[in-house]
Amino acid sequence: MHVHLSPPPPLGVRGVAPQGQHRVGEPTWVDDFGTGSAAAIAGGVTTIGNMTFPAAGESLRAALDRNLAAAGALAGVDYVLHPVLARADNEALAELPRLAAAGHLSLKLFMVAEEFDSQADAMIEVVRVAGQHGMLTLIHCEDGALVRFAGRSLLRAGRGGLTDWAASRPVGA
Amino acid sequence: MAICEATGSPVYIVHLSSRAALCAARRGRARGLPVFVETRPLYLYLTSEALSGPDGARLIGAPPLREPADVDALWAGLADGSVDTLGSDHAPWLLADKLDPAQDVTTARQGVADLETMLPMLFSAGVRTGRISLSRFVSLTSTNPARLFGLYPRKGTIAVGSDADLIVLDPDQRRTIDGRSMRSRAGYSAYDGAEVRGWPRYTVSRGEVVLEDGQVLAAPGRGRWLPMAGTART
Numbered sequence A: 001m002h003v004h005l006s007p008p009p010p011l012g013v014r015g016v017a018p019q020g021q022h023r024v025g026e027p028t029w030v031d032d033f034g035t036g037s038a039a040a041i042a043g044g045v046t047t048i049g050n051m052t053f054p055a056a057g058e059s060l061r062a063a064l065d066r067n068l069a070a071a072g073a074l075a076g077v078d079y080v081l082h083p084v085l086a087r088a089d090n091e092a093l094a095e096l097p098r099l100a101a102a103g104h105l106s107l108k109l110f111m112v113a114e115e116f117d118s119q120a121d122a123m124i125e126v127v128r129v130a131g132q133h134g135m136l137t138l139i140h141c142e143d144g145a146l147v148r149f150a151g152r153s154l155l156r157a158g159r160g161g162l163t164d165w166a167a168s169r170p171v172g173a
Numbered sequence B: 001m002a003i004c005e006a007t008g009s010p011v012y013i014v015h016l017s018s019r020a021a022l023c024a025a026r027r028g029r030a031r032g033l034p035v036f037v038e039t040r041p042l043y044l045y046l047t048s049e050a051l052s053g054p055d056g057a058r059l060i061g062a063p064p065l066r067e068p069a070d071v072d073a074l075w076a077g078l079a080d081g082s083v084d085t086l087g088s089d090h091a092p093w094l095l096a097d098k099l100d101p102a103q104d105v106t107t108a109r110q111g112v113a114d115l116e117t118m119l120p121m122l123f124s125a126g127v128r129t130g131r132i133s134l135s136r137f138v139s140l141t142s143t144n145p146a147r148l149f150g151l152y153p154r155k156g157t158i159a160v161g162s163d164a165d166l167i168v169l170d171p172d173q174r175r176t177i178d179g180r181s182m183r184s185r186a187g188y189s190a191y192d193g194a195e196v197r198g199w200p201r202y203t204v205s206r207g208e209v210v211l212e213d214g215q216v217l218a219a220p221g222r223g224r225w226l227p228m229a230g231t232a233r234t
Helices: A033-042 A060-074 A090-101 A114-118 A120-132 A144-156 A162-168 B002-007 B019-030 B068-080 B095-099 B118-127 B134-148
Strands: A047-052 A078-083 A106-110 A136-140 B011-013 B035-039 B166-176 B195-205 B208-212
Touching: A033 A047, A033 A060, A033 B195, A033 B208, A047 A060, A047 B134, A060 A078, A060 A090, A090 A120, A106 A114, A106 A120, A114 A120, A114 A144, A120 A136, A120 B002, A144 A162, B019 B035, B019 B068, B035 B068, B068 B134, B118 B134, B118 B166, B118 B195
Parallel strands: A047 A078, A078 A106, A106 A136, A136 B011, B011 B035
Antiparallel strands: B166 B195, B195 B208
8 A cells, every 4th residue: 555656747747856865856757547557466465655756846635547548548457546745835725625535535644755854834734634523643753854964974074975865864764 | 753743644754774762652652642654664684884895885875874772673663563564665876876976965866666675574583483474474564564554455455345466476486586686767776685485476456467387467557556544553
């Protein structure tokens, strides 16, 4: 119930934002709903839950519809979609009850992203409202500020190559 | 945990990796908080030592691989119920893109392919060794996720009226993992070279055989979106 498969980007968008580790954005994964389903089936998995990333300016609903269209064309297994909330504004908050009523009862937040720290008050409100409407909030629980600090410290010390990956994300973060 | 406590809303911690985090989640649960824990396969089989080895970047995911004590704690959590689910976090890249030396720790490409390997490896390293029971295997990979994501009893149980999603697993079938021959376009597996015993021979989705002895038979688009109802049940 936790996979990352790429739908096509929204019309007019070339590719999807490259994944910076500090921003919420969906990289282009090499599997789509077709090859992802084949891997699932070969491994004995019959239901998947895809993390559903809105592109810049795209609503949660629009991102879900884009993923539903892609999955509808290609998926060989049953699926749910977990919308990723990066912009905790009134518009996003207002979407939650509508999504819940439509059967989308999960939501994903990345504490590790800069967007979480910069909107922390609103993000906590999002979790409250989600729960009020029967939604389950999925959280990536690394602390963004501490992860960014660890990365900066390694780079300052002339390290920070890929072999330092573990040191860049300590348990304490 | 604090956000869960403050809001009273159920929270599902994705891909929990460390003993310390698991202990925190256990404490929260003991206090009655609706906190649920997912871990992922990568943390059950590999440690941070592998990240600094040759081509260690192929194993990069966030959080990173941890230490042997963390691996042991997660296995204990799988067995005692303090870990609720195993999620593949299938996030596939080409090997060349993972190893691209132009990256550093702030730009690394995170995630590995794991949908085809998750169940066989848990069966092989978990059930066959006696670390977890067959019943826990089913709970972690089927019943618990179905209940938490509001899909039970349509999914997650074998019962009249439920979808006939079944696998027939041959507990003695041995295979050496080779990502080049797997279905993901990643073309490699984090576990390449590992000997795994116990693979699905048949996968059945809503009564339709979609895997038969290595052949994937599902037509593109046969999958259905599932509306959720009543999440966070245990």
